Amino acid sequence: xxxxxxxxxxxxxxxxxxxxxxxxxxxxxxxxxxxxxxxxxxxxxxxxxxxxxxxxxxxxxxxxxxxxxxxxxxxxxxxxxxxxxxxxxxxxxxxxxxxxxxxxxxxxxxxxxxxxxxxxxxxxxxxxxxxxxxxxxxxxxxxxxx
Amino acid sequence: xxxxxxxxxxxxxxxxxxxxxxxxxxxxxxxxxxxxxxxxxxxxxxxxxxxxxxxxxxxxxxxxxxxxxxxxxxxxxxxxxxxxxxxxxxxxxxxxxxxxxxxxxxxxxxxxxxxxxxxxxxxxxxxxxxxxxxxxxxxxxxxxxx
Numbered sequence: 332x333x334x335x336x337x338x339x340x341x342x343x344x345x346x347x348x349x350x351x352x353x354x355x356x357x358x359x360x361x362x363x364x365x366x367x368x369x370x371x372x373x374x375x376x377x378x379x380x381x382x383x384x385x386x387x388x389x390x391x392x393x394x395x396x397x398x399x400x401x402x403x404x405x406x407x408x409x410x411x412x413x414x415x416x417x418x419x420x421x422x423x424x425x426x427x428x429x430x431x432x433x434x435x436x437x438x439x440x441x442x443x444x445x446x447x448x449x450x451x452x453x454x455x456x457x458x459x460x461x462x463x464x465x466x467x468x469x470x471x472x473x474x475x476x477x
Numbered sequence: 478x479x480x481x482x483x484x485x486x487x488x489x490x491x492x493x494x495x496x497x498x499x500x501x502x503x504x505x506x507x508x509x510x511x512x513x514x515x516x517x518x519x520x521x522x523x524x525x526x527x528x529x530x531x532x533x534x535x536x537x538x539x540x541x542x543x544x545x546x547x548x549x550x551x552x553x554x555x556x557x558x559x560x561x562x563x564x565x566x567x568x569x570x571x572x573x574x575x576x577x578x579x580x581x582x583x584x585x586x587x588x589x590x591x592x593x594x595x596x597x598x599x600x601x602x603x604x605x606x607x608x609x610x611x612x613x614x615x616x617x618x619x620x621x622x623x
Contacts, residue, residue, distance in 0.1 A: 387565055388546070389554040396550060397543035400534070404542060408535040419533055421569040426584065426592045429564060438572065446572050448596030 345430035346384050355464070357471050360402040362395060363433075365475075367468050370456035373436050373449050375414045377471065379406055381431040388423070388431070403433050409474035410437045417442070420449060491576035492530050501610070503617050506548040508541060509579075511621075513614050516602035519582050519595050521560045523617065525552055527577040534569070534577070549579050555620035556583045563588070566595060 344350040351366040357377065358365050368376035379402060385391055391399065407419045416437035423433050436449055444452045459467065490496040497512040503523065504511050514522035525548060531537055537545065553565045562583035569579050582595055590598045605613065 387553060387557070388550040388567065389557070391550075393543070393547060396546055397539070400542055400546045401539060404534040404537075407533060411533070411535070418571055418575060420572070421534065422594070423567040424594060425564055426566070426594070448568070448570060448572070448594065450594035450596045 343384055343430050344428050345380055345432065350428065351378060351380065355468070357468050358475050360405070362399045363402050365402075365406050367464065367471070368434070369458065371459050371464075371467065372452075372454045372457040373442070374439060375410050375416075375437040375467070375471065376449075377406055377410065377435045379403055379433040379435060385431050386425055386429045391431075399431075403435060405475065406433075406435050406471075409471055410435060412474040413437075413470050414439060416440075417445065422450075489530055489576050490574050491526055491578065496574065497524060497526065501614070503614050504621050506551070508545045509548050511548075511552050513610065513617070514580070515604065517605050517610075517613065518598075518600045518603040519588070520585060521556050521562075521583040521613070521617065522595075523552055523556065523581045525549055525579040525581060531577050532571060532575045537577075545577075549581060551621065552579075552581050552617075555617055556581060558620040559583075559616050560585060562586075563591065568596075 341347065355366040355369065356364055357367055363379045363381050365377055365379045368378050370376065381399060388396060403421060410416065410419060414437040416439050418438045420436040420438060421433060423431065425431065438445055487493065501512040501515065502510055503513055509525045509527050511523055511525045514524050516522065527545060534542060549567060556562065556565060560583040562585050564584045566582040566584060567579060569577065571577065584591055
């Protein structure tokens, strides 16, 4: 791992394997791996984590960025097929973990606040039981075959 | 304009030119145009709007998506140079206006809630006076030359 943007990969939660939990992995993709988000209040919320350390989109080579965004797009399509949302949301923040990772969030017809950002919706996190979690991961994985 | 995802471009605020305000345009790019967001509470917040109508990333051709993301990356770099933020944030929601548009938001050292999503930070919108607004647009534009 190389140092980028003043962040030491040795202390980066994503680079050190402390986050996300390997048990939540949906699939390994080319430039990234995709995980089920631990809070499933918004059903299907997934997180796509870049394999190497970088903090901003402009640190990536153009072809690397294109491949990463194809993977984000593929995950979004899989979530569309698996959950039939009215809209997908995509966000790259890195305020807490400054390692490129994309939140991809299906907004279902049953969404409690369909016009709001999920980040503005106050709620108790929903932690699924292990069997429900495995089912949800399998459901997304089935649609992720390219 | 073609119809996509059940949204009629004739009633789309972005396609009809009702939003964003042309006076806020920073630059016309290849696949998109970039505007200064009307609320400048987070200084430099910019919005990049796809020229054609589409609602999801997976509706774009791979090369079109790659060019769009290069433009998002270029805007982010310009904001980095213009404002020296500690982090950039990127979001594509479309919950209110289901036409592909990217929020690119510099998070400055003076940010009141640096670990939060901007969408979770309750605040009074900051509408700049016309001259301040023009200055801010010019400042970003200067750094956007590829």
